[in-house]
Amino acid sequence: MRQVVAAVLEREGKILIGQRRQGQSHALEWEFPGGKVEPGETPQQALARELEEELGIRDASGDEILRYDYSYPDKPPIALIFFRVRSWEGDPRHLNYSEMRWERPERLGDYRFVAGDERFLREFPILLE
Numbered sequence: 001m002r003q004v005v006a007a008v009l010e011r012e013g014k015i016l017i018g019q020r021r022q023g024q025s026h027a028l029e030w031e032f033p034g035g036k037v038e039p040g041e042t043p044q045q046a047l048a049r050e051l052e053e054e055l056g057i058r059d060a061s062g063d064e065i066l067r068y069d070y071s072y073p074d075k076p077p078i079a080l081i082f083f084r085v086r087s088w089e090g091d092p093r094h095l096n097y098s099e100m101r102w103e104r105p106e107r108l109g110d111y112r113f114v115a116g117d118e119r120f121l122r123e124f125p126i127l128l129e
Helices: 043-055 105-110 115-127
Strands: 002-011 014-019 034-036 058-070 078-089 099-103
Touching (some): 002 058, 002 115, 014 105, 078 115, 099 105
Parallel strands (some): 002 078
Antiparallel strands (some): 002 034
């Protein structure tokens, strides 16, 4: 099963979210930065690589806070692995998003997220305590 990492970057009580670009799958929906774990990579290595590619930050690391399987319609199931990230170098830039926002956790429900993130959004208040 393909593994996909997602980063919950925290700064000053807010969480970074990105809006997917027009023309991408799930266009204009919001998500947590991250991506696929490549062959030979650990999820932690994939997290650091994806955040450098998508946000231009380096040396990101975090603790796994939730993992579950999810299937998008007509696609093979994936294992989603969420990491709480509090440490990185550089300032995040939206290299891969149409828009990015630092948002208060209680406001995340106001956004239309990709379907795979919905379970995390239901459970995250407990996970981030």
